[in-house]
Amino acid sequence: MSSPSHVADTPITQRAQLVEYIASGEKPESDWRIGTEHEKFGFQLDDLRPPAFDGERGIEALLKGLTRFGWEAIEERIGEGPARVIALHKDGASVTLEPAGQLELSGAAVEDIHQTCKEVGTHLKEMKAVADELQLGFLGMGFQPKWRREDMPWMPKGRYQIMKSYMPKVGKLGLDMMTRTCTVQVNLDYATEADMVKKFRVSLALQPVATALFADSPFTEGEPNGYQSYRSHIWTDTDPDRTGMLDFVFEDGFGYERYVDYLLDVPMYFSYRDGIYHDASGQSFRDFLKGELPVLPGALPTLRDWSDHMTTAFPEVRMKKFLEMRGADGGPWNRLCALPAFWVGLLYDDAALDAAWDLVKDFSREERHALRDGVPKHALRLPFRNGTVRDLAAEAVKIAIGGLQRRARIGSKGVDESGFLDTLIEIVEANETPAERKLKLFRGEWNGDIDRVFREFAY
Template identity: 55%
Template sequence: MARDVSDSTPIGSKDELVSWIAAGEKPPSAFRLGTEHEKFAFYSDDLAPVPYEGRAASGGRPAAGGIRHLLEGMQAKLGWEPIMDAGHIIGLAGVDGGGAISLEPGGQFELSGAPVETLHETAAELGGHLRDVKAVAQEHGIGFVSLGHSPLWTRAQTPVMPKGRYKIMANYMPKVGSRGLDMMFRTCTVQVNLDFASEADMVRKLRVSLALQPLATALFASSPFTEGRLNGFQSMRSEIWRDTDAARSGMLAFAFDDGMSYEAYVDWALDVPMYFVKRGDTYHDVAGGSFRDLLAGKLAQLPGEKATISDWANHLSTLFPEVRLKRFLEMRGADAGPPEMLNALPAFWVGLLYDPASLDAAWEIVKGWSAEERQALRDAVPREGLAATIARRQLREIAREVLAQSRAGLARRARRNGEGADETGFLDPLEALVAADRTVAQDLAARFETEWGGEIAPLFTEFKL
C-alpha cells in the first residue's frame, strides 16, 4: 500500500464521511485505471528471502544488499521522493501523483501504478518498472518471483519491514483470526482501481465485482505451494483470507440489500475496529477502538482527540473486503502472477465495468445468486478453482461467458496503441487458460510433481520476473 494520507482537516459528522467518498465521482470521460502488483524478493544464490538491511558475509556466502538498498537504488534511478517512517525509507512517491513504490510487511515489493487511461499504458508502466527494478536488484544478487503465496519460506524465516502500522497490525491480527500474519507476511496480489460516475453506478459495479470476485480468484490462482510443498489449494492466498479478520474482510452481503448506498458502506466501515491513529510521524495503537468514538472525541485510547480526513482515509485503507470502496473501487480477489497475468487482471475488470452493455450483461449473469450461494462459491474456489459451482453451473462455464463480455467491452472501448491494436489482446492469457481448463496453479503443481521432481528450486528460475 502507498503512503498514508496526511490531511488534518477535522471531520465532525457522518455526513462528511459520506461526502468524502462521493467526491470520487467522475464522468465516464475521466475514468482511469490504476494497477497495483506485488512480488517476492529473493537472493538468487540460495533462494533466501531478502531482509530490509541485507545480509552480512558468512560461511562463504557474500554480503548482499537488502530491501532498503533496492529502494535507494530506485530512488536514484527514478528521482522519486522517499517515503520515510521513523528514519527508514519505506517507499517512494512518483512525481505529480505518478504512482508509488511501497513495501508490504514481509518485504513484498509493490508498484502502485499511476492512474492511466488505457491498458496499453498500464502494461508499459509494468514493463518499465520491471526493467528498472531488475537492473537495481541485479547489483545485489536479488531476483523476484510473483505468485499469490510465498512458495518456500516459513513465517519465521520471513523478514519484517520497519513500518509502524505493520507492528500494530501484527500485534492485533492473532486476536481476530488464525491466518492474519500469513496474510501480512506471505501473500502477494494484483489489484486494479476503477472509477464510478454516481452512487447508482458505484452500487452496480460493486455488486457485479463482488459476485464475480471468486471467478477472478479462480482465473488468477497461482499459489499451490507453502514451504516448498504442495498445499492442496490453487489459491492459498484466498484461503488465508477466510480466517484473517472477519470484521473487515469478506463478500459484503449487505451491498446487495435494497437501498445500498455510500452511507451503508460508511456505516459498515464505522463499525470495523480501528488499527491506529497517526499524528505527525507517530502511529498510536488504538487497535480494536471505534471510529464512531473517535468521531465523537471519545476514543478511550486518545481521549479528546477528534477525527480528521487523514484518519478516515487511513481507516478505509485498513478494510479488506473482496472489493473495497474508497473514492474508487478496488478489485482485491486475485493472486499475483507472471507479467501477462498482471496485465490481464485490469483488462478483465475494465472490459466488464467500463462498458455499460458488458456491465449490464454481467449483472444478468449474477443477479439471481443468493448471498449464501455467493459465499459458498467464495469458500470453495481457493481449493476447487474453476471446478467450483454456483447455481448448478461450473465456474469454468461462467468464465467463458464473462470473458466474452469483457472482450466485447474492450472492443467497444476501442482504445488502440501506436500499432493500431485495441485492448482485447490482454485477455488472451485468460481465454487460453479457460480453453485448456488449467489454471497457473494447476500447471505449477503438475510441473512440481513431474519435471521438477518434487523440488521447488526450478520455480525460482523459470518464474523469475
C-alpha cells in the same frame, strides 16, 4: 498495504463529511481512469531467502537503487532511530513495502490498458536492473512457496508493528496474509452513486471468478497445500471484522451511507499523527467521532484519519473514492496486464456492465458464498449450477472482450485492449489454472523440487 494517506488534516465535525468524502470520488466517464497495483516476492539468488530490510543486498538498498530512474525517496522514522527509505514516488505512482518486504507498485491513474501495461513493464525492467546488481530476484505468485512464516523478515513500518500484534487476536492466518501473500488489483472509478452500486455488485459477485482465473498459490513450505489459491483461503481466517463478501451490498438501499456504516463498525488499527502511529487497535472510530478514543482522549478525527481507516478494511471489493478489485493472486507480467483488462472490460462499457449484471443478478446469497468458499480449493472446476466456474469464467471473459472492443482504445501497435485477455482465454480453454500448471511441473520434471519455481518463473 497503504502508506499514510496524503489527505488534508480537515477536522471531521459531522458524519455527513464521511459520506461526502466517498461521494467526491464521482467522475464523468471522460475522466475515468485505471490504477493497477501488484506485489511480488523478493529472493536472494544464492539461497532463495527473502532479503531483509537492512544490508548491502537489502530492500532499502534496492529502493535507493531505484532512485536512479527518477523515483523520489520517502522516509519514515521508527522510534528513536534514523529516518529510513520505506517507499518511492514518481508521477502519480509509488513503490511501497508490504510487511515482509514484498514490493508493491501502485501505478498512476492512466487512461487505458496499453498505458498501465507499459507502466508495469517499465517498472519490472527498472527493478531487474537494480536487483541484478544486488543478486536479487523477484517472483510473482499468490503465496510464498518455500519459506515459513518465521523465515520472513519484517519491514520497519509503524503500522505493521501494530497489525503484527493485533492479528493473532482475531484470526489464525493474519500474519501469513501480511508476510507471505502477494496480489494484483485494479482500482476503477464510478460516475454516480447508482453507477457505483451496480459496479460494486457485479464485481463482488464475480470476484470468485477472478480468483479462479488467477489462482497461483498451490504451495506452502515446499509442498502442495491442497489449494489453488491459498492466498484467497487465508483471507477466510484473517479477521472477520474487516473481510468477506459484504452481503449488505446486495440489499435494497445500499449506497455511500451504508458503506460508511460498515466502515464505522470496522475496528481501528491506528491514528497517524505527527509522524507517529498511535496504537488504536480494536478501538472504535465511532468513539473517535465523539472525542472518546482511548489512545487519543479528547482528540477528534480528521479526513486523513478517515482515509487511513478506509485502508484497514479488507473485503473482496473495497471502496475508497474508487472501487478496488481484490480477488486475484499475483503473477507474471501478462497476468498483471490481464487483471485490469478483465475488470475494465466488464465495468467501463455500458453494454458489458449490463450483460455482467444479467449474469449475476439472480445469484443467491448462498451461491455467492459457495463460490467464495469453494474457489480457493477447486478454482475453475468448482461445480456451479448445471456446470462449473469455468463456464461462468468463459462467459465473463467473453463479456469483457466485447467491452474492450467497444471501448476501441488503440495502442501503438494498432490493436485494441482485448488482446490483453489472451492469457485468460488460454486458461479457460485449457481448463487449467496457473496453479495447476505449476503442480504438474512440481510432480513431473521438477521431481518435487520447489526451488525450480524461483528460477523458472522469476521476472
